[in-house]
Amino acid sequence: MQKKTSGFFERTLEDIVSLLIESVSRDEIARGKGFLQGCDPRFKLMSVALLLASALVSKNSEGLCAIYLVVIVLTLLSSVRLSFFLKRTLFFIPIFSLFIVFPAIFNFVTPGEPVVSFTLFGIGSSITRQGLGSAGILLLRVLDSVSLAVLLVLTTQQHIILKVLRVFRVPQLFIMTIGMTWRYIYLLLDIVQNTFLAIRSRVGYVTSSKTGRRVIGANLGTLWLKSWRLQNQVYDAMISRGYTGEPRVLDEFGAHAVDFILLAISTIIFTGTLCLNRYIR
Amino acid sequence: MPEPLYTLKDVSFSYSENILALNGLDLTIGKGERIALIGANGTGKSTLLGLLDALQFPSSGTIEALGRTLTERAMNDAAFQRQFRSAVGFVFQNPDIQLFCPTVREDIIFGPLQLGVDKTEIVRKLDEIASRLRIAHLLDRSPFQLSIGEKKKIAVASVLIIAPDVLLLDEPTAGLDPRTTRDIMDVLDEEHSKGKTIIMATHDLHIVEEIADTVHVFGSDKKIIRSGTAEEILTDHIFLQENNLMHSHVSRYLHQK
Numbered sequence: 416m417q418k419k420t421s422g423f424f425e426r427t428l429e430d431i432v433s434l435l436i437e438s439v440s441r442d443e444i445a446r447g448k449g450f451l452q453g454c455d456p457r458f459k460l461m462s463v464a465l466l467l468a469s470a471l472v473s474k475n476s477e478g479l480c481a482i483y484l485v486v487i488v489l490t491l492l493s494s495v496r497l498s499f500f501l502k503r504t505l506f507f508i509p510i511f512s513l514f515i516v517f518p519a520i521f522n523f524v525t526p527g528e529p530v531v532s533f534t535l536f537g538i539g540s541s542i543t544r545q546g547l548g549s550a551g552i553l554l555l556r557v558l559d560s561v562s563l564a565v566l567l568v569l570t571t572q573q574h575i576i577l578k579v580l581r582v583f584r585v586p587q588l589f590i591m592t593i594g595m596t597w598r599y600i601y602l603l604l605d606i607v608q609n610t611f612l613a614i615r616s617r618v619g620y621v622t623s624s625k626t627g628r629r630v631i632g633a634n635l636g637t638l639w640l641k642s643w644r645l646q647n648q649v650y651d652a653m654i655s656r657g658y659t660g661e662p663r664v665l666d667e668f669g670a671h672a673v674d675f676i677l678l679a680i681s682t683i684i685f686t687g688t689l690c691l692n693r694y695i696r
Numbered sequence: 697m698p699e700p701l702y703t704l705k706d707v708s709f710s711y712s713e714n715i716l717a718l719n720g721l722d723l724t725i726g727k728g729e730r731i732a733l734i735g736a737n738g739t740g741k742s743t744l745l746g747l748l749d750a751l752q753f754p755s756s757g758t759i760e761a762l763g764r765t766l767t768e769r770a771m772n773d774a775a776f777q778r779q780f781r782s783a784v785g786f787v788f789q790n791p792d793i794q795l796f797c798p799t800v801r802e803d804i805i806f807g808p809l810q811l812g813v814d815k816t817e818i819v820r821k822l823d824e825i826a827s828r829l830r831i832a833h834l835l836d837r838s839p840f841q842l843s844i845g846e847k848k849k850i851a852v853a854s855v856l857i858i859a860p861d862v863l864l865l866d867e868p869t870a871g872l873d874p875r876t877t878r879d880i881m882d883v884l885d886e887e888h889s890k891g892k893t894i895i896m897a898t899h900d901l902h903i904v905e906e907i908a909d910t911v912h913v914f915g916s917d918k919k920i921i922r923s924g925t926a927e928e929i930l931t932d933h934i935f936l937q938e939n940n941l942m943h944s945h946v947s948r949y950l951h952q953k
Binding site: 442446572573574577594595597598599601602645648649651652653654655656657658659662663664665 | 746749751774777778781782785786788790792793794795796797798799802805806807809810811812815818819836838839840854855858
């Protein structure tokens with residue numbers, strides 16, 4: 416039983432580390448060649464934001480399907496394997512959303528024209544056309560939003576996403592702190608993982624729950640001290656290279672015609688969605 | 697004797713009241729010198745490098761560099777700070793603390809950017825240093841995707857791009873394979889041929905002879921117990937063994953050809 420307790424912490428750590436490693440290997444796609452990978456990140460982010468806004472304001476399934484089609488075309492143009500992309504976007508979040516919207520298809524949540532009628536526990540119920548419509552639109556909206564977000568993350572390196580935040584006037588110090596946090600979480604996790612390995616190599620699995628808690632408590636303390644020392648040393652390393660409290664960065668972005676075209680198409684889709692909403696009303 | 701670059705007078709340093717790290721050090725370092733600081737663990741070598749880089753300041757005594765006494769006040773003078781940080785580069789022992797940016801590229805250009813170097817010039821220097829150290833393929837990687845040897849090279853590159861006159865190196869070859877050690881030694885040789893001053897703390901006696909003209913040996917009393925040429929120090933095996941710098945059985949093979 417105690418083996419499981421010890422194994423739980425180690426497995427959790429291993430999972431976190433492998434998640435971080437996976438997120439880095441995902442950068443392989445972002446570093447590859449493709450349409451979105453070649454776009455200026457600022458334009459790419461603005462375009463994705465416009466498409467997301469279009470999906471959020473769209474009130475009809477045709478519009479949402481059209482946006483999804485755009486996402487699929489962008490995916491193919493960006494050399495992202497379609498099966499890989501669909502596996503990441505079609506499952507989990509849309510399926511969870513399906514469970515959430517399921518009650519909305521019934522007449523007791525969304526009254527309207529019955530499509531199928533049945534009796535449940537002696538009460539007459541029905542699935543309504545309006546209910547199915549609302550649930551379908553919500554699902555498509557979630558699918559569009561998740562797909563757009565995943566496509567952006569897959570085709571953009573993390574540090575570039577952070578850099579682009581500057582466009583939205585996020586202070587450079589904040590962006591730099593996030594970047595450094597990301598960098599050192601991995602290092603600290605590595606230290607914790609090695610500490611667990613060292614304990615196991617000397618004493619085997621933790622023998623009781625009480626001992627387990629003591630080991631983890633002691634490790635938290637040690638880790639805090641190590642991270643404290645680390646942050647002092649990192650600050651020294653920054654000072655040593657001329658840091659004075661106001662980070663300066665190199666702006667390497669450069670827009671090309673294709674970036675303007677992408678932004679124009681996204682703007683047209685957004686404007687078109689707004690017009691379509693008015694026309695349908 | 698070359699023109700003095702650093703002059704240390706009776707320098708002591710304590711991390712706390714009970715932990716003395718350096719004890720009354722007198723030392724003059726001339727421009728263009730190649731110096732190795734050797735000594736057992738905890739004898740004050742890394743502390744001295746930290747003082748020479750003005751990351752910490754003496755508890756007593758004075759250090760003069762670039763015509764000024766290194767004090768916290770002097771380093772708060774923006775002009776002097778910029779001049780000093782442009783002139784002195786420090787390669788830390790643990791490259792993980794030196795590589796704090798999300799990518800290698802950002803880490804390398806961090807220094808010149810903070811020092812206000814022109815951005816076109818930074819890009820030119822980055823290309824030059826990446827090609828010189830053969831690290832161009834690593835530029836877009838995250839530091840935690842690198843091996844220890846690659847990290848060390850990047851740490852060296854992040855300092856060399858500043859083109860400092862003085863290179864401070866703490867255990868530059870510790871834990872590295874022979875080829876990476878050779879690469880780093882070649883870079884240091886090249887820098888010295890350009891007239892740079894090199895001050896290096898190391899336990900690796902094999903590189904001392906090649907990389908240093910002068911060797912200062914630190915003792916357990918946190919003082920320099922002996923200074924001399926690399927040949928003088930390295931051939932005195934009894935002295936090296938007494939000061940925990942050489943293990944007895946190592947000396948059995950040192951002379952074998």
